[in-house]
Amino acid sequence: MPKPLEELQTIAKRLRRDIIEMIGAAGSGHPGGSLSAVEIVVQLYFDFMRIDPKNPKWPLRDRFILSKGHAAPVLYSAMAEAGFTPKDQLNTLRKLGSIYQGHPDVRFLPALEASTGSLGEGLSLALGMGLADRLDGRPNRTYVMLGDGETQEGQVWESAMSGPFHKVDNVVAIVDYNGIQLDGFVKDIMDVAPLADKWRAFNWHTIEINGHDFPAIRQALEEAQATKGRPTCIVAHTVKGKGVSFMENNPKFHGTAPTPAEVQLALQELQ
């Protein structure tokens, strides 16, 4: 049974507040790409994935890898909200010794599936895990989120070529297509369009959705689960900085923390 829409929306709002507060407290970080991914991460962690926060290493769990590791705040806020990790430490983000390192780090947070942060590598890791799960006959499914700018990395396409070749149908790639990367708009830095066509050409079952539309996300995840013999790529069209008016579609907030005044303004908008 899908979780009621209002419940998911409430959680999404809480996560957005957590993201703003923790990046504000850290004084550095990546708010834009964390906010754009909120609905997808909420749908996975609070509705769709088979996970047990009390037993993070449950052998039959579904996995989530944040290949775009700079969006760590969205992952940390979801893991804390779900009960994997302490919520009261979120504001230690990026501080010495924190379990909430600048990019996801399994040494500090063993409940993570992988250390990420160097772009282009997460899809390979996910496919390797998918192959291992299949060899062992486990039902696990692995979800990996990539940034749109990240798909400029060559390794993404090496791994994209290998997923359908090895028929890794227990892996789902989700591209957070928010159109902005550090230096500006993706179309101006190195355009990745037509992105869905590229994944189709690499023989992935490819679905395009609005990445902020909960029912659409759920439907795509169900379709991916029903797709056998090849992996699925969900190209999720999103808005960078989604939910905070002055961050939306603003390249500045790819990698800039809000000032204390901006934090207050943002939190007011996220009442």
Add this chain to the structure above:
Amino acid sequence: MATKTKFELKPGVATREAFGRALVELGRENKDIVACDADLSKSTMTAYFAKEFPERFFSFGIAEANMIAQAAGMAYAGKIPFAASFSAFAINKGFEQLRVCAAYPNVNVKVVGTHSGISIGEDGPSQMSVEETGLACSLPGFVVLAPADEASTKALVRAAAAHVGPVFIRTGRPKTPIIYNGDQKFEIGKAVVLVDGSDLTIIANGLMVAEAIRAAETLEAEGISARVVDMHTVKPLDREAIRRAAAETGAIVAAEEHLVDGGMGVRVAQVVAQTQPCPMEFVGIQDTYAESGTPEQLLDKYGLLARDIIAAARKVLARKRR
């Protein structure tokens, strides 16, 4: 302590061949062993594993970065993957993945580089790997192995599989002389003293171990007593064996089929400097790239023969305090 003074050094198989055979044996014993290759399985010898365990062999095409990272993914999920390619491609094209997907999270992945050094011969420098010891040793937590012959390769591949954590194994293309009879025990980080000696120590690995033995035999005929140590583990180094060599023989020659810069010898020198300073010389490839030729021609031209170790021994002995 070594007792043997004469080695027959009969022709043996290549260390890559020994790796391929050892991997099959491991595969029979442990279903978690998997193999990954990047279109070189007939050269890296993972083809043996692929033939016997097709469901546990993964071809990634000519895409080493993805291969190393997917191997890491499999290791995250509990497998013991051996990813193989020519050393030059595994280490250079996969280095970022070795760093972030294997070393940094300390993932249990094994990377086997074949065709190391210049003894691959005719293919030339683009296929030759002369930097990988330095690169692999720069990765925190990595174990780096460079076996000398069939028996030591088989034993060290087995030790690598048993070790929990990332390992890089350096193997070669040409056939290597038989040094060990199979009774020798091998432990990661524990050097083997092959010949005892008191005037100087030759610390070698890989292809250069046989040359070191030949050099020691020639020196012995001249009344110079050379100890020969097989430093099959470049990281972590056997610090005690190095300290003893420095303290007991007072002069060291390092010999390896690798650039001197970043190689085993400079790592040994670090330990010597920290424990028991003594003069050292370095036999290896100088600051250059080689060329096409037969392996024999190249080892001769680039100074990797017993003759070169003997010359270095004379130099180091001249500097040794009497």
